[in-house]
Amino acid sequence: MNHIDDKYLKRKELFEFNNVGRRIFVMTVFFAASLALIGRAVYWQYDPRLEPENENNARYLRTVEIPAYHGSITDRHGTLLAVSAPLYSAWIDPLGFDDKHIATIAEAADIKADELRVKIAAAEDKRFLYIKRHIKPQVAERLRALKIEGLYLDQVYKRFYPAGEITAHVVGLTDVDGRGIEGIEMNTDEHLRANAGSKQIMLDANKRTIRTIKLLKAPRNGETLALSIDQRIQYHAYRALRKAIAKHKAESGSVVVVNAQTGEIIVAVNYPSFNPNDRRYNFADRHRNRLVTDTFELGSTIKPIIMAVAIDGGYLQKDTVIDTAPGHYQISSGKQIKDIHNYGKLDITGIITKSSNVGISKIAQTVPRETLWTYLSGIGFGQTPGTVFPGEVVGELRYHTRWSPTDHAVISYGYGVSVSLLQLAMAYTTFANDGWRPNPSFIKDNPYFRKQQVFGAETARAVRKMLQSAMSKDGTGNLAKVKGFTAAGKTGTTRKLVDDKGDDNEYTAVFAGFAPVQQPNFVCVVVIDKPNGDDYYGGLVAAPVFSEVMSATLRFMNFNYDEPPVFDISNALPLVKHLHQ
Template sequence: MVLGALGVCALVLGWRALDLQVLQHDFLARQGDLRNLRTEPLAAHRGVITDRANRPLAVSTPVTTLWANPREVLAAREQWVKLSNNPVLNSRTLSQRVEANAGREFIYLARHLAPEQAQQVLDLRVPGIYALTEYRRYYPAGEVTSHLVGFTNIDDVGQEGIELSMDNRLRGTPGRKKVVRDLHGRVIQDIAVLEEAHPGSNVTLSIDLRLQYLAYRELLAAVTRNRAAGGSAVVLDARTGEVLAMVNQPAYNPNNRSGVQTAALRNRAITDVFEPGSTIKPLTVAAALESGLVSVNSTVDTRPGTIRVANKTIRDHRNYGVIDITTVLTKSSNVGTTKLALAMEDHALPAFMEHFGLGTATGIPFPGESDGMLPIRSRWRDIETAALSYGYGVSVTALQLARAYAVIANGGIKVPLSLEKVDQPPQGERIISAEHASALVSMLETVISAEGTARRAKVPGYRVAGKTGTVHKLTAAGYADDRYVALFAGIAPAEDPRIVTVVVVDDPQGQDYYGGLVAAPVFGSIMAGVLRTLNIEPEQPVGTYAGVIDREGRL
């Protein structure tokens, strides 16, 4: 009987084994897979953004995100007590999140945690709480490059700057893999990669991080010193069209944007427009030269220091008398440029400025770039032409003004601007003759001299050229009497022009507000650092200019 009973048991076990391993194999395997086999995403990091020397400006770092299946968590309420005093995820927060989403199978609990933070929760082994790997963007240069590089949101999608404009290139393509999880939700085996993850493409910008730091430091100091509302500075390579530096104030830290004001997010060098004032006068002189109206040696009678156009009196600082074309720029004569503009054919001056790129976007791939404003009129009144000649009635961005000066610095050729590093100088379009471009640089050198309006823009050891501008701010009530924009646009080295720098200081509230006193010193400091950093040899020994420049520009 005992042997018979054992035999029956053996038969039963054998049949059960046959039933499980053969007859129900497919069903049971499928049920096992449903309980333990999972398909998980393979995160793909964004491409790296670097400067022209491959210094990192934006990188992706792996982080851990905690998520939960509310149904599983609710079924294990007795386990919540483990999270009572957890600094990363406490039981009260867990209760609120899962009870509000009880019908769902996936919710985020905490995103972008450091791995050690997430492990403090995972080690408690609360059923229904899991982890996945994501990537978070980090910006090593912080606020120095914030307006240019921009930032991404929590889902790693570009929101501002290069991160937004080149999002399609930078964004990676996530993959999928099949894994086996145990009862605690831990991955115990990788089965197969279903789809490979493809990281985003890297982007190499044209900026030089060393020059970016330099420009940022000098602009910040000037805005603080003059209690200004803001400011911008742009540094261009006139030959290649590359943007070597672009900074703004106020700035923000892209790694911690809590409490950031919306106004601080603007890249003012590209989005904000202003009337360029006297910085536009070299273009008026260039138009007069190109039209054959005057030559380099021609003279203009500015007596008695005023001119009446329609119902407006246009004034110089004093009566300069009969002066040559160079002195028109040296002394920044409004009367001189007005007479040149009125002697041209109708539409000649605005058409010429349009060739320089005023009133049109630069074409760089950057979100929110302003076109500026160059009026289109069937007929220009004399007062409108006169105002245009000395920089009113037209609006530009700092980058557009830099592009216009780059034409002069590049021998009269306009090249496309670029925020990405270029290997070969692009083909350009000739705007003015090389002879006239060279003459303009020589004229603008005199502005930096003792007789000019920008003595404080001097760079020790180098010949520089440029033009100041001081513009009344336009408000809802008209032009303000006591609010200004201080400007300086310059070129260096003058004997072999290569670098163009534009400085804009918005609404300075200190003792000084003239472009020659507020913006010109910033230009001098930035340009001095740029020329040394790029190893451009000085024409004269630095000791030639040793000394201190006082408020009046005397050495």
């Protein structure tokens, strides 16, 4: 029995020993496999060959940029006004670059070899140098085909402006690195700007990507921005403005069209302009958007505003008649106020139609200074328009306590108050919009829309009728008529200030108006600076531009005629007679 027990115990011990051995073996294999996996992972993250002292490091492991594109800018209908096009940038590591390739690279990149040689020599202690930036795809292909070690190509994006100079002042431009430096590009840079990503890749000896090691930073594309501008009308306005400036040999000019109900800016053009796609011949003084950065004295375009203040404040009755004879009068300060003609007795509509300085100054002096200042301030004078456009100015409206009796009188026909073109346009929206003034916006659907009531609806409608009369055959704005549509508006002509005095040889011609009269949707203001020759009046220089621009606006916005169009067929009569012979 004891013998059997001994055998059993020996077998049990042997089994247990073998079982322990197996466990040790399995654990050893598992541990070795784990070490191999960990070692391989470490190997991919760290390789002695990639130490800084190894000059071949760059060909194995590299951090590369993942491009992202700048947000596009469109007009209100989706037409591209600014877009980022894919291009390439060529660069080298000067530290290990072989100079024997300079001539070959220069020829392929269309640059001078001597200039490239100097450039590389100046950066010999650096690890990065651009050979050429924003290369077209066909040039990039030529460089890539060279297969030169140490020459790299990165995809980048360059800003392109399809409308060129026509929308340049509104859209603005970016610098070489894609940062907005003018216009909407600058104002909305935070939303438009792209944030490039980066990743770590492994290359073989021929600089071919083996694999992506890891994503370091995800790219973020910029947002698309839709402007309130209508590119179709913008083009017609730019052409009409350029033609007028050439005809009258003027120094510059601007046009704006605003939706009177929403405050959206439909047209905003300046001439001269600049081409944002070719900056070799750009001049800094052409970059500013004169609509919001330049000011001028209002001239007679302020007269309807003064009339509205007097009516709305109860200082004037609609049947009031003012005696303007003998065409001039002297105020208490001794200042002589004159009209071009002796208009005799005029009702309040006649004062606007004939643009009488005598009549409007007499009306203005019935309104207390503080009241007049409050209305002018409320209409937006002396305030920023609120578009937050770079360079937006407040103009000049001195506080009423600083007004002299002369100031009180001459403000009524536009001297002593300076505004931007956009400020004047927004003031006229009160006549088109039953006394309400919306805030202006270059962005479609005016995301920050608000409005303020300046005049009562009845006052606005009364002045609207006066401004329609000013465009009759007896008014100063006759040349601003729009075929097939009723329109209303006022001319203005002011002498340019030189050393704080009016210059008899330099003028600013202005026209401000709206259409259609029964349901005014659009306000348009035209300013022509320093027209030369005898035709320098707003009614002769600026009014015809208003006619062209407003006509294009109403046609493209699909408005129906609200009065029978009258067409000039005098040139066609000889042909008709000939056909009937």
